[in-house]
Amino acid sequence: xxLSMGIAFxxxxxxxxxxxxxxxxxxxxxxxxxxxxxxxxxxxxxxxLVSVMHLGEVLALRAPRDQEVxxxxxxxxxLTLLETKGSMPGVxxxxxxxxxxxxxxxxxxxxxxxxxxxxxxxxxxxxxxSTEDLIAMLSRPGGWCLRLLDxxxxxxxxxxxxxxxxxxxxxxxxxxxxxxxxP
Numbered sequence: 090x091x092l093s094m095g096i097a098f099x100x101x102x103x104x105x106x107x108x109x110x111x112x113x114x115x116x117x118x119x120x121x122x123x124x125x126x127x128x129x130x131x132x133x134x135x136x137x138l139v140s141v142m143h144l145g146e147v148l149a150l151r152a153p154r155d156q157e158v159x160x161x162x163x164x165x166x167x168l169t170l171l172e173t174k175g176s177m178p179g180v181x182x183x184x185x186x187x188x189x190x191x192x193x194x195x196x197x198x199x200x201x202x203x204x205x206x207x208x209x210x211x212x213x214x215x216x217x218x219s220t221e222d223l224i225a226m227l228s229r230p231g232g233w234c235l236r237l238l239d240x241x242x243x244x245x246x247x248x249x250x251x252x253x254x255x256x257x258x259x260x261x262x263x264x265x266x267x268x269x270x271x272p
Contacts, residue, residue: 097138106148133207134208201223213253213254223255234249
């Protein structure tokens with residue numbers, strides 16, 4: 090089991106995809122389009138999200154760029170350095186650049202996906218907000234995981250039991266930063 094990370098766009102915002110791909114290339118982030126690019130144990134769940142949220146495009150994110158290695162381990166390493174040494178993760182700059190590209194293309198929102206396993210009918214953790222809200226959440230201990238405390242031994246641990254979807258509400262001409270109802 091490996092962790093998957095992806096980005097998804099609404100059908101109407103699919104034209105922004107080309108610009109976001111340029112940003113990912115510029116920032117050294119690998120990507121592959123379509124459900125087939127994700128690990129087999131998350132495809133059904135992502136397909137369900139795409140259907141329910143009327144999404145048009147989905148990209149699996151990878152690092153390093155020239156390999157078919159999921160991006161999650163690289164981000165986890167960056168977030169650990171943030172927590173232990175205060176080093177600012179490069180993924181934050183990537184998220185901010187993606188938002189800028191979306192604003193420039195009058196796109197309203199995009200979705201960040203994190204999962205280890207994801208069945209078609211499985212409930213997921215869901216949140217929404219601005220790019221800065223996502224960055225703030227990722228900056229906290231545990232990042233996108235659930236941070237648990239074992240009261241028997243005082244040990245903290247991250248749970249990846251539930252897939253996590255964060256809807257980034259883009260601010261700009263079309264994106265208002267306000268909550269958009271699910272269609």
